Amino acid sequence: MSLSLNGVTLASVRERDQQDPLAHFKQRFALPEGMLYLDGNSLGAQPMAAKQAVTNTLDQWRDELIKGWNQGWFDAPERLGNLLAPIIGARHGEVSVTDNITLNIFKLLGYIWQQRPAERQAVLS
Structure with missing residues (x-):
């Protein structure tokens, strides 16, 4: 049946x-x-390729140290954003792939805190 x-x-x-x-x-x-x-x-x-990709990244980090930033890491947010842009209807240079919004706000507030005059004890939003 x-x-x-x-x-x-x-x-x-x-x-x-x-x-x-x-x-x-x-x-x-x-x-x-x-x-x-x-x-x-x-x-x-x-x-299936994830394990090898992680291993390759760890090897690059171990072998290249800070020089690795110039081997595709430093420009990754813009490069990946440009690949994503046409999929979401944006133009070249309009998208950046970054951390989530919570982390980005935390980093922004940290920057603001570090740049404040010493006599300021609070950041208001």
Whole structure:
């Protein structure tokens, strides 16, 4: 017996899966066999390439020390922002990929605090 919901059957869904042009991307992620994992916004499945990318970053940090900033790190916020810009309808140079808003506000307030005259004991917002 084949269950059907509005004419959609398990067999028809499996057929669509076989025809999906993006199906091959699933093999790029570490997922337990047979798992259907739908949470991709907070902690999605780990990309298979993630471990090697982290290892490469740690090796670069160890080997290059501060010189590593000039090997793609210092300009990363702007470079990544320029890649993201067309996806969100922005122009080249209008997007920067940075920390979350809470961290950015904390860093801004820290800068303001360090630049204040010594006699000022508070920052009001």
